[in-house]
């Protein structure tokens with residue numbers, strides 16, 4: 495039985511954009527942190543990003559008054575040798591590349607070399623915790639903890655079990671989640687009782703990409719400029735950015751890889767379309783590579799919202815999310831829809847589908863049925879709970 499008060503040393507494996515964010519909020523919460531990656535220059539870059547992040551937090555008055563940043567940074571050490579780095583770790587966050595075999599290797603190595611009580615929390619976007627933990631010597635101590643980008647500002651963290659995870663490990667994960675800092679307020683640490691690859695938010699966010707990827711391919715065939723597709727979406731203000739800009743922002747390859755995993759786990763309908771595949775093959779990965787759908791070399795692209803393509807219906811994304819949310823309820827992943835809407839707001843900064851869904855479920859079910867008819871994307875067929883409106887009684 496692990497006691498939360500015994501958790502003092504935290505290791506974060508992976509010093510990329512998620513890893514250094516998690517390390518920063520753990521430092522701000524008072525933990526001792528070891529940041530681990532495969533190369534010296536990567537951990538040093540992570541360290542510099544944490545320092546930069548702490549300076550911003552200080553300017554916003556989010557750090558304890560009078561405590562110099564150097565004091566906080568003195569609780570952070572770095573390593574490029576995972577086995578020795580976790581020798582005294584009580585809790586390990588894994589935020590490495592989204593590849594199952596690499597995550598499994600790291601999980602095994604951490605569990606072999608850390609103290610027996612150590613808990614391993616994977617920030618995977620797609621994989622089953624059961625699969626990551628399967629060959630480790632302590633699968634009962636492996637959980638999923640899914641953060642959102644940027645970690646310091648997005649207060650939500652979803653915490654989930656694998657098949658062998660103990661309730662105690664899950665409890666500790668939820669509690670650590672609550673204690674980690676967030677610049678926008680209290681951290682919202684969500685306990686998910688039943689394993690669901692993609693947790694809640696990604697389960698809702700990925701199926702609309704089946705539709706969007708289909709739209710990208712149609713737009714390409716018709717020679718429609720990408721900014722007109724973004725303008726279609728932005729005009730209705732249902733999602734914070736247009737789909738091309740958002741894909742660029744998150745990383746075209748990230749979307750592509752998640753779709754490939756979902757294709758294997760859920761349905762062939764998730765297979766990335768021609769446009770997404772071509773962008774990845776050309777190395778046009780979005781904001782991080784300077785070019786994706788849009789040119790990012792001079793910063794955020796300026797989208798002219800006045801010229802629309804008129805082929806993307808933003809309501810479809812809400813309809814698809816409502817359907818997926820209803821499937822989560824049907825599968826018993828969550829017992830009421832309020833938690834789904836709360837996660838979407840706190841994690842993805844967008845309203846969940848259930849508020850408008852209560853009024854629109856009949857119209858949206860029909861929209862989905864019509865889309866399935868023309869696209870043959872059967873995964874998007876509305877489920878019974880959505881069609882019947884039965885979810886309305888399941889608020890909680």
Ligand code: NAI
Nearest residue numbers: 508509510511512531532589590591592617618619641643
């Ligand atoms: P990233 O590419 O920025 O960073 C990954 C880091 O892991 C790299 O620095 C890489 O050198 C390091 N790494 C790879 N193999 C390693 C190993 N064996 N040992 C130690 N370090 C290793 O990726 P990012 O975006 O930070 O994502 C990390 C994880 O977080 C992924 O699983 C991703 O699916 C998940 N995630 C990402 C979100 C996002 O918006 N970027 C949101 C939520 C979860």
